Amino acid sequence: MRHNTFGWRTAWRTGLVAVVIATSPAGCVKPTTLDPNANPGRGELDRLQKIVNDRPDLETVKQQLADLDTRIRAAVAKYSPETKFSSTPISHPTNGCNNPFVRTIGRQEQSDQFAGQPGAFSEHWLQITTELATVFSAAGFHSNGDAIPGQPPRPLSADNDSQIRDDGALINLVNHGSLIAYDYDTGCHLPAAWRTAPPPPDMRPPNDPNVHYPYLYGSPGGRTVDAY
Numbered sequence: 001m002r003h004n005t006f007g008w009r010t011a012w013r014t015g016l017v018a019v020v021i022a023t024s025p026a027g028c029v030k031p032t033t034l035d036p037n038a039n040p041g042r043g044e045l046d047r048l049q050k051i052v053n054d055r056p057d058l059e060t061v062k063q064q065l066a067d068l069d070t071r072i073r074a075a076v077a078k079y080s081p082e083t084k085f086s087s088t089p090i091s092h093p094t095n096g097c098n099n100p101f102v103r104t105i106g107r108q109e110q111s112d113q114f115a116g117q118p119g120a121f122s123e124h125w126l127q128i129t130t131e132l133a134t135v136f137s138a139a140g141f142h143s144n145g146d147a148i149p150g151q152p153p154r155p156l157s158a159d160n161d162s163q164i165r166d167d168g169a170l171i172n173l174v175n176h177g178s179l180i181a182y183d184y185d186t187g188c189h190l191p192a193a194w195r196t197a198p199p200p201p202d203m204r205p206p207n208d209p210n211v212h213y214p215y216l217y218g219s220p221g222g223r224t225v226d227a228y
Contacts (some may be wrong), residue, residue, distance in 0.1 A: 072132065
């Protein structure tokens with residue numbers, strides 16, 4: 001005998017939505033409670049925009065990551081000279097940022113995906129990550145691997161040496177044995193020119209073409225139309 005599980009699940013979900021709405025004070029249900037992709041509201045968008053506004057300019061971060069790219073490749077060449085990198089282009093975004101900044105005025109750029117073959121032997125990888133530890137720390141990065149919150153950080157010998165910085169800049173660096181996978185991401189930042197003039201017309205929100213710095217709905221302004 002087949003059970004009507006679809007009908008039961010639909011009723012359960014409908015009931016859950018009703019309970020959420022019924023038990024929440026009027027006006028306290030966030031738009032993203034029922035739809036994570038919904039516009040979170042002007043207050044939240046202003047909070048996210050202020051985070052981006054306070055970050056370094058995009059050009060500064062790109063230069064920092066380019067310098068780190070040179071240091072990473074030098075460390076690999078020094079301790080694992082047989083490893084040679086190849087690259088695979090990715091589709092580079094021309095506007096916008098990833099979540100949670102998808103409706104924020106800013107840009108986010110990613111590098112190509114690099115593969116170093118063959119991968120480094122474990123003893124050589126330890127030498128690489130030991131040298132890079134001080135380089136990453138000096139640039140403000142910290143581990144972004146599989147460390148458990150509250151637990152000691154991963155040892156330098158761990159295969160995953162990925163790094164993240166508080167401004168959203170990200171370095172993915174993993175030794176898979178057969179290859180070293182590597183790429184980097186700027187995170188969401190404002191190009192310097194967007195602080196003194198609006199973005200190019202094709203990079204402005206299509207429903208709010210008159211945006212200007214600091215791109216806020218609240219004072220001192222810069223946005224007037226709700227983001228899609």
